[in-house]
Amino acid sequence: MIKKFNFVSAIRSYLPRSKEIERVVRSLSPFEKTLFFFLTIAFILSSLVLLSKVNNFILVEIEAKGGSFTEGIVGSPRFINPILALSDADRDMSSLVYSGLLKADPDSGLVEDLTEGYTVSEDGLSYDFTIREDSVFHDGAKVTADDVVFTVLKAQDPVIKSPRLASWDGVKVEAVDERHVRFILPRPYAPFLENATLGILPKHLWQGVDAEQFPFSELNVSPVGSGPYKIKKVERNSSGIPQGYVLSAFNDYALGRSYIDTLAFRFYPSEEALILAYQKGDVEAMGGVSPEKISQLKQVRIEQTPLPRIFAVFFNQNVAQIFSHSEVRAALNRALDKEQIVEQILANYGTAIDSPLPPESIDVENAALASSTETDSDTRIVEARALLEQGGWKFNEEEGVWTHPKKGKLQFSLATSEAPELKAVAEELKTAWEELGVPVEVKIFATGDLKETVVRPRKFDTLFFGQVLGRTSDPYPFWHSSQRLDPGLNIASYVNSSADKALEQARAESNPEKRAQFYETFKNEITKDVPAIFLYAPEFLYVVPKDVHGISLNGVTIPAERFSNIYEWYISTDNVWKIFAS
Secondary structure (H helix, E strand, C coil): CCCCCEEEEEEHHHHHCCCHHHHHHCCCHHCCCCCCCCHHHHHHHHHHHHHHCCCCHHHEEEEEECCCEEEEEEECCCCCCCCCCCHHHHHHHHHHHHCCCCCECCCCCEECCCCCEEEEEECCCCCCCEECCCCCCCCEEECHHHHHHHHHHHHHHCCCCCCHHHCCCEEEEEEEEEEEEECCCCCHHHHHHHHHHHHCCHHHHHHHCCCHHHHHHHHHHCCCCCCCCCEEEEECCCCCCCCEEEECCCCCCCCCCCCEEEEEEHHHCHHHHHHHHHHHHHCCEECCCCCHCCCCCCCCCEEEEEEEEEEEEEECCCCCCHCHHHCCCCCCCCHHCHHHHHHCCCCCCCCEEECCCCCCCCCHHHHHHCHHHHHHHHHHHHHHHHHHHHCCCCEEEECCEEEEEEEEEECCEEECCCHHHHHHHHHHHHHHHHCCCCCCCEEEEECCCHHHHHCCCCCEEEEEEEECCCCCCCCHHHHHHHHHHCCCHHHHHHHHHHHHHHHHHHHHHHHHHHHHHHHHHHHHHHHHCEEEEEEEEEEEEEEEECCCCCCCCCCCCCCHHHHHHHHCECCCCEEEEHHCCC
């Protein structure tokens, strides 16, 4: 019979027993005993150090649940609702509370959110999405295809006047069954998948609200969505207006519970008030701070990224007839030093442009303003005056204004937002044009008032304003003639059949190189017509706490997308062995 080998017993047989050790120690001289104990202690200590180093070598730091931070935002959200959101504050909060079928991702462009997969028909007209079986709203109700259909139909309702209306124009939506939804397009539209990032409303809560009452529902300020965070507390002033929100991580979020437990947001009437709150320690993060204010802060962590957003002066030829004359538009454009505006007002956190497409877009080679084309101020003014003189304008020294026997006087107003950056740029424009001899009245409006009383009804001579082109940099909503009237976004009321055709072809083209050719045609028409003066494309600046990790601003197209991977941000950490890190 074969005996089983016992490894432990074998080891023990070779190790001295305690009695043997004791007998040996007793036989040592006093000096030898001292040396023995010293060496024993040294051995124990060195063993502990070695074990500690080995342990540290195999330990890794991983994300852990916990922590919180407070962020300050300029402006107060009115519509925490993905189909009504107008302001950055609206969109910031909506992006945290709601989720769409797809979502923006810093590394991959668009990734699945509420959906577990989708298919596109060969002709590019049909998109089928499958909703995750475990997708639920914050109140526990399941997210179904009916919720998606309801949301899209509301976005398409002309009475509601959603800013997303143009994106969904002509798209049919149907619930195939509880978990499958289908979109049918009237024509191929290459950027359509970006539409699927629209946050989904819970039909069971909204279905009793008619279109006229949609903007006034309490659900716009106490929303229920299916996003990574849910509303925990609404802090209101004595008038009942929300002044702050506390959000908690949603345990059943489709992509997994966020690491950071709590987010708090506080709203301020101006950037100055926000900066003061930051300096006092009332908030730890600030989104969309102007370059001027950023340069005044010391020892702060700043995350930055280019935005697919352009700022321009738009001419309203329907209101101010002087802008129907091409030499006027060309002269006003030539008089401006765009590089100086970027350097002095944006502290170089931006890029000067002469195109309706931002530098990071498909038109990258042509969008950025070539610095070699810039000349000194005197030369630019001389050239601008020459353009006016060629058009029959003469400068009246007594009145200090350019006049034309048939076209009248060259003077106008410039409307813009109360945002510090925009006000500063507007004053710079006024200075440059008055150096040319063109009197300009700058009119400043609160952001909400500007959109409602100036932009939407098209009541302005010129407007200094920004356009957000999105991930695909699709300029169709801003320049196609079909978008001239509210809620369309063609605020210059631009009409050009060649430009329209190029925009339509670009939308239908999935090949990036061919699409770029169509955009080049569109850009050439815009350059020829000068319906606006394109100034710069800004960068997004985000001040964040130093102990918040995992932030990625890659591919951010609007400030709200800084939260696109919020569920991966973390403050707290744990140390575990590498084999358990996964």
